[in-house]
Amino acid sequence: MGRKILTGLVTVPGIRSFPVYRGEGGYMSVEKALCEMTPIDIIKEVTKSGLRGRGGAGFPTGLKWSFLDRKPDKPHYLVCNADESEPGTFKDRFLMENMPHLLIEGLIISSFALGANTCYIYVRGEFKYIIGLLNKAIREAYENKFLGENILGTGYSLDIFVHPGAGAYICGEETALLESLKGKRGNPRIKPPFPAYKGLYDCPTVVNNVETIATVGPIIIMGGEEYASIGKGKSTGTKLISACGNINNPGVYEIELGLPVEDFIYSQEYCGGIRDGKRLKAVVAGGSSVPVLPADLILSTPQGQKRLITFESMQEGGFDSGTMLGSGGFIVYNEDQCMVRNTWNFTRFYRHESCGQCSPCREGTGWMEKVLYRIEHGKGKVSDIDLLVSVANKIEGNTICPLGDAAAWPVASAIRHFRHEFEYHIEHPEICNRMDHGKLIEQPAASIKYR
Amino acid sequence: MVKVTIDNISIEVEDGTMILEAARKIGGKIVPPAMCYYSKLKKTGGKCRTCLVKVAESSSRDPRPMPKLVASCSTPVQDGMVVQNITSKEVLDARKAIVEFLLINHPLDCPVCDQAGECDLQDLSFLHGVMATRYEEGRREYPAIDIGSYIKLHMNRCIHCYRCVFVADQLTDQRVHGMFYRSDSMEISTYIQNVVDNDFSGNVIDACPVGALTDRTFRFKSRVWFLKPIDAHRECNKCCGKVTAWMFGNEIYRITGRKDQWGEVEEFICNECRFERKEIKDWFIEGPRKIKRQSVISANKYEKLLKPNQK
Structure with a gap:
């Protein structure tokens, strides 16, 4: 407590x-x-x-x-x-x-x-x-x-x-x-x-x-x-975490920084575990603009230690296998969620909210949204995945404000960790008509570890 | 005075000068291209991101590099600053990316665009662009509208540089046009079908780096490279009266401000000079204007001419 x-x-x-x-x-x-x-x-x-x-x-x-x-x-x-x-x-x-x-x-x-x-x-x-x-x-x-x-x-x-x-x-x-x-x-x-x-x-x-x-x-x-x-290391005090998604108790929780992510998601005091007995697939740990992480990487750092809710521990692993605490908006996905749809939805948001004054963000967010829309609706091509990575990399760091980075990170990280889902959408366009097609995506055993 | 090194060339400039201005003092290939920055207007710049450079050393006191590429048009120099422009691959890659972003929604209708030949985006994409596009989605489309009796607005071609907004803000007493909406549906327009009508509105045409704002009195009359730019002046009580007259034979096809080598006008001119004085008798002809930068205009016109005593 x-x-x-x-x-x-x-x-x-x-x-x-x-x-x-x-x-x-x-x-x-x-x-x-x-x-x-x-x-x-x-x-x-x-x-x-x-x-x-x-x-x-x-x-x-x-x-x-x-x-x-x-x-x-x-x-x-x-x-x-x-x-x-x-x-x-x-x-x-x-x-x-x-x-x-x-x-x-x-x-x-x-x-x-x-x-x-x-x-x-x-x-x-x-x-x-x-x-x-x-x-x-x-x-x-x-x-x-x-x-x-x-x-x-x-x-x-x-x-x-x-x-x-x-x-x-x-x-x-x-x-x-x-x-x-x-x-x-x-x-x-x-x-x-x-x-x-x-x-x-x-x-x-x-x-x-x-x-x-x-x-x-x-x-x-x-x-x-x-x-x-209170807290751990340079992350002192308590922080409000707003948890939502496929968990038993969504809501706002005040935690002492340094709490392990696993405890936060699974303990009855906080989120209370994944709803309907499903398995955890991915977590966006700090509001939509931080990189999304799959279950095994959000619960433990690449070094095998428990990942804690602190500014430092979240960043462990850099952009390849880490994320950021950001504003503390935990979005939890269970195994039925489609990461492509989720990424498209985030990008749609950034496309709409970009102020439009500097070119990479104005044009890049729109471009990424259009490509992701195609992939999500079964009209994607294999080359689109690399195109998305390339566009995201070119937006990142070249804009006036951090919105460009915020728009690029979810796309880049989703492709980094869930590339097989993007490929599955492109290879099986017939599943894309169904709203619940997240369930149908076959997950290669080696590429993802549920918890 | 502070010392700044750009691409291994050192120069001393005044404190508070922007990197881009310092590079322009050096001149040559190391000058970053600029689509939105306009030295004659205040507060411009920072938007198009084509002028991004790498700051390898911030200053002699704090030699750490800046973490991101910075917009050279709006970053002041510091003593001992080391800047990399064309010597950095990162900068050139970023610039290539920016050109790609600017072009994905640009219609590429250069063959029917009045700006072709003196278009900054054309020059930029020729220098830094890639030859093929990876963009397969639909482009933004808007109808072309008349804003006032002299100016045509082609929103399709706009690259959202804000220059025309600053021109209207800083030269005229009332701005009736501006940026509407946001993200990639952002557009320049006038407030409820307002008409841009004041003595200096024509300067937005000169300031526009692309063919989004064009001269209605000149549209589709000729291509710029068929015309001869001639410096001319007249007594004008509103502006300096120093213009470039674009002539074909003995006929003046259009009047613009005198553009310097960076594509910026030397002095802004009024609408009367620009649109209403198209008779050769209105003007005192000074002589041919040498246009270096937009090579297509001056191609085969003046470079090969010899002075009379040169033979």
Whole structure:
């Protein structure tokens, strides 16, 4: 039973409302941070905790905050990235839905640490009801003097605004998010300059994920060292994992980093094993954009050790036999799922969501989608598989933002690990008419190991 | 001043110069091609990715290489930077891939395209492209539309370089056209059948690297390589009045801005000069314009001419 730092209070009835949350010890961290600590102390504490960005890249938060250009001539901004739209990831939604005050608490402390007097929450446009929830929680915080002018008599003022996006995946990329927040088209721009120097309205800006910011409050309460004692190696603390697919208990789970993947998938406390007694075929471990791994490689590293849910262990084996923790969206496939269909579906998503400004991503995602559509619908050719690998390799690394990489990795990894399924589609076009054709694909014994 | 080495050639440039600009100062074959970057406009570049280069050493202080290929048009130089362009196979492979990506949805209707002969994409694919295509799917298709009385928009040919958007943003007081939708269905269009109509709108034709925006007063009149580019000027109260007149015999077929060796106009000109002054009496003729880069235009025209005293 791991510690529940973020979701410990979720089961308390009425935790969304301010009085209940305050009664359970909420906003204590704000009092501690604003009255007893200096901004430098807070950043030191967060650096000590080893907290890493929970949005996908895993960049150390304390380090990111220390990059902020602290010249006093321009205002600083904190932007909370709540544009969670990665297929398979729904942890931020859970957090904002159930613990909106935890997020606001973290925002107040982080803004104080960064010297920001204005803070924006960029919420994905589809989360309409969450915008209402957040606004209600912010109103309550204003009424109780935790927001607005002169918070707790410290002379520090903060305003939080909720900004709904218009439903574009690309606006989760930080520079695109800032462009969109300014009211422009959500196109990522070229870095450098990084947002820490030139971000929102050309002022120094920090963009953090919802979960990262929500973790700041508990870190202040428990102290950075104690937080760092949870977890394994450089992956400290707890992480929300959203699990979906063919498992018995889909949902959002808070785990201590360092939990073995096998325990996570099979234990009753978490996913509860594969549904209907089927066998595990593959797992996408960090939202749709990370490489897919077959069962034997996700459960153990190439060296034969157990694969743990940490940033490092997931990457073990590089791109040949590793993946990434990413945003923590576990998509679990059983033996009946067709990997070609799955890859096509992901690519369809990336084709639709590419912003279209740089050529490799704009043309490449469309090309891959068209080829995968043909293969999936029984019109593929043998040369198409190598073509897909070649196109994916040419997109990767040549684009402005990471969306190009995110579009290329699922295709490249699916072909690397499940090439026989692509070949089977091409050799047996007759099976492709059936929706459940994943069952019909004959798996060569040597190429795949079910668990 | 900082020192930068591009393909083993060192040059000193001012701090803050982009790698591409530094390479252009050196000149020759080491200049990365650019489809979206336009030095006369601000904030352009970074989109087409044809100018990708490898930074082997970031600076003399931090000699680590940059992890990815970078867009040379939007990466500032640092002191002691070592850049590889044509000496790196990785760069040439990436460039080949980009050309392939740009061409998969380009109609390749060069035989009927007005831009042929002065088209940046044509030059680029000739230099870096592959001879055959691996793309078998359908290409994007749009109807050609008129945006204003002078400009025709062929969205089929567009490579989404954003140059025309920046021209409208930075030269005119109101932009009525822009990029719509996203991913590969992205298109340039005007907002609800608006008409692009202002004194400098014609410059989008010069800025367009392909034949997506063409001059309606010149369409299908002639091929550019049959015309003689002549420098001419006139008194104009809106612009500098310095243009290139494209002549056939004694007739002016079209007027464009004076393009330099990188295919960029030296100075932007107004619509009156461009579209409405096509009589030879309107212009003071300066002399033939030498066009180096687009060889097909100047082929057999000026190179073999001898000066009178040369014999």
